[in-house]
């Protein structure tokens with residue numbers, strides 16, 4: 001029987017603040033030594049009091065504004081009570097009925113809410129102790145560096161219909177968080193964590209929604225896709241066999257590519273939420289919302305639409321820039337150096353610019369392990385190089401050499417041409433003289449070409465190019481050979 005999937009996501013992202021959510025301890029995800037960035041507040045000592053991190057609150061408000069969500073007049077924090085070694089106070093400060101953001105939309109998926117909470121400590125399960133029995137040596141270590149790190153939680157409505165849509169949504173959110181500078185949102189580093197609520201119901205009118213299964217432990221975009229695909233298939237098989245789907249939490253096993261039952265799902269009342277008595281309600285009227293709105297950068301989807309229109313690039317080319325804001329900035333700065341007639345959407349110069357940026361320039365940066373900021377190639381010089389290529393003054397082979405010299409010296413391409421003579425040889429007289437020599441030295445390919453073998457011509461052109469160290473104009477060379485042999 002065919003089923004209709006209903007998928008909602010809950011996404012957590014660690015905010016990139018200097019200090020933690022409720023104390024002055026450093027929020028440093030790169031710290032490798034355990035229990036360094038801790039204090040009595042984030043380790044839950046009795047008698048300590050939390051203080052709200054303003055930057056964290058502002059970050060969530062900016063996310064909410066970017067997503068078109070509604071901001072309440074008053075927001076507040078609540079205690080979510082549960083016992084586990086990763087939560088030293090035995091409650092997590094989170095938000096229950098008055099989150100910072102209600103609603104909003106991303107990629108056509110409606111959002112329920114975005115709220116702010118604190119992260120838990122990190123548990124590490126290890127083989128320790130001195131018992132001979134392995135089961136007795138198992139220990140769990142707690143690293144409180146992450147405890148109290150500001151955490152955004154975003155919850156979607158169950159609008160998502162398949163695994164691809166879920167991945168696109170998560171990727172676009174990651175991009176937004178990076179554009180806003182509020183989180184690095186690297187899934188592999190645990191800075192962004194996705195949970196999927198998946199259910200299916202039979203495809204007939206009036207069929208009620210199915211039982212919801214929550215899938216956790218999803219640590220990559222590939223895992224988002226795999227976990228949802230697997231869960232849809234598993235639930236269909238359960239229903240097909242006449243059984244009922246159990247409401248539970250399942251974990252994604254990345255090795256076996258399956259979801260595994262972890263526990264029966266708690267509901268909200270199990271956590272005994274109540275207002276955090278140690279913190280005042282958040283009065284958003286006291287926050288300069290106008291300034292936060294102005295601080296929003298051009299958003300990914302805005303930039304995408306503008307780039308498609310202004311430059312006439314393909315969707316794939318556009319995306320290569322949207323996904324890398326520094327590359328996009330470099331592209332725009334180089335483009336702005338072009339003469340007006342080269343700035344028509346889809347012009348030859350724009351096409352050359354994106355191609356050389358994505359292949360040669362990116363390749364060079366990767367090879368030198370440098371990035372856009374410490375590269376010696378300026379957008380102005382890069383634009384000059386593109387114009388030289390477009391005007392056939394240099395070959396693509398010379399362009400590579402010049403680009404390499406530019407990255408070493410920081411010089412503009414004209415200066416490099418003047419000193420190193422890499423200018424393209426297009427003079428037909430010069431090329432004809434050389435071609436005659438090559439024809440005399442290679443009678444067999446010449447004979448082959450005269451019998452109609454086109455490859456033989458390429459061989460002869462190649463010989464000429466080798467003598468010219470790649471500086472010959474290939475089109476002129478072809479023409480010259482054809483004339484001489486024709």
Ligand SMILES: [Zn+2]
Pocket residue numbers: 020023024025037038039040041042043148
């Ligand atoms: Zn602390």
